[in-house]
Amino acid sequence: MDYNYIMELFTAICHNSLPLRLTPLSIRELFFLQKIPCNIYGLDEGLFTIVLKEKAVMNKDTLKDLVFKKQVTLFAKKDEYKKIIESHQNNLRNVSRSLSIGDPLVNCKKHMNLLTINLQYLLANPIDDDLLNLQFQSVTNLSAFLMNNIGLHKSIYEEYLKQKHYYVFAQPLISSLFLLGVLKQSLVISNKEIESLFLTSYFKDVGMSTIPISVYDKKDLSEAEKEILMKHPATSIKILSGRVSIGTPYLKIIEQHHSISLLESEQAGPPPKNPPLLRGFETMMVSVMDLISAMISDRPYRKKTTLFDALELVKSHISDKYPQEFRLMVVYFKQFFN
Numbered sequence: 146m147d148y149n150y151i152m153e154l155f156t157a158i159c160h161n162s163l164p165l166r167l168t169p170l171s172i173r174e175l176f177f178l179q180k181i182p183c184n185i186y187g188l189d190e191g192l193f194t195i196v197l198k199e200k201a202v203m204n205k206d207t208l209k210d211l212v213f214k215k216q217v218t219l220f221a222k223k224d225e226y227k228k229i230i231e232s233h234q235n236n237l238r239n240v241s242r243s244l245s246i247g248d249p250l251v252n253c254k255k256h257m258n259l260l261t262i263n264l265q266y267l268l269a270n271p272i273d274d275d276l277l278n279l280q281f282q283s284v285t286n287l288s289a290f291l292m293n294n295i296g297l298h299k300s301i302y303e304e305y306l307k308q309k310h311y312y313v314f315a316q317p318l319i320s321s322l323f324l325l326g327v328l329k330q331s332l333v334i335s336n337k338e339i340e341s342l343f344l345t346s347y348f349k350d351v352g353m354s355t356i357p358i359s360v361y362d363k364k365d366l367s368e369a370e371k372e373i374l375m376k377h378p379a380t381s382i383k384i385l386s387g388r389v390s391i392g393t394p395y396l397k398i399i400e401q402h403h404s405i406s407l408l409e410s411e412q413a414g415p416p417p418k419n420p421p422l423l424r425g426f427e428t429m430m431v432s433v434m435d436l437i438s439a440m441i442s443d444r445p446y447r448k449k450t451t452l453f454d455a456l457e458l459v460k461s462h463i464s465d466k467y468p469q470e471f472r473l474m475v476v477y478f479k480q481f482f483n
């Protein structure tokens with residue numbers, strides 16, 4: 146067998162096996178990198194080709210060039226993808242430590258986007274202690290920053306929405322931002338308690354990690370899929386217990402955080418049998434902020450509703466038992482979206 150034939154054969158085998166060794170990534174995962182840690186592949190006329198080489202400098206022009214060439218479906222080799230994850234972990238760690246140095250809006254925007262990218266990695270691998278601990282420390286730091294920068298919340302929210310993160314990864318942060326804002330406005334809850342509730346709210350859905358993404362986006366769920374979805378609070382507790390500093394009362398809130406059930410109001414089919422009862426002011430606040438932030442955002446299976454309609458639904462659930470708290474929410478959201 147001649148040498149050229151062997152080399153051609155080898156090249157063909159390598160090329161044909163490449164798809165099996167690649168994992169997809171979103172272009173958003175490249176936004177906050179300064180240098181590309183491994184080769185990035187795209188598709189050119191059906192064939193995988195390197196579109197960014199390892200160590201390439203990332204800037205706006207690089208991204209524009211990718212979009213111009215319609216290279217938005219990207220891949221990395223599976224064994225090299227961990228380099229991208231490590232880069233984002235390091236970025237988040239560094240930004241989280243220096244949130245108050247420099248422009249607070251720029252820092253917070255970067256911090257929240259990196260948190261969301263890292264949450265995606267955590268949901269893909271919820272038993273990874275490094276990912277969980279980094280998220281926990283970063284969310285704690287974010288809580289302190291947001292409490293000291295209430296006037297920036299609206300700009301932070303608007304900037305964050307521009308990134309168009311997948312809603313499963315964005316929802317915890319948005320609902321927790323609203324929760325912190327309304328609790329802070331109440332003037333009766335300590336900063337320490339607000340921090341604990343912010344963490345509770347952020348991590349309440351980490352149990353969604355066991356649900357395939359294809360299920361998130363469906364309008365009509367099978368009974369089996371509904372059951373998996375309804376178990377996510379219990380799964381969150383299993384993932385968090387003994388690994389991060391979230392106390393038993395807060396785990397109880399996570400267990401109850403669908404007291405006003407999204408399944409009841411959003412998904413097709415009858416409401417679940419024996420829906421859990423709403424327990425306590427804190428559970429109600431976490432649950433309602435989750436509900437409102439979900440309702441006023443688009444989903445693949447429905448359009449967003451108005452804030453007015455979201456508040457009307459909340460009113461029907463809580464205004465008898467929590468009239469003052471409901472008024473507080475109305476005032477908060479009216480000011481926020483004014």
Ligand SMILES: [Fe+2]
Nearest residue numbers: 349350402403
């Ligand atoms: Fe949830």
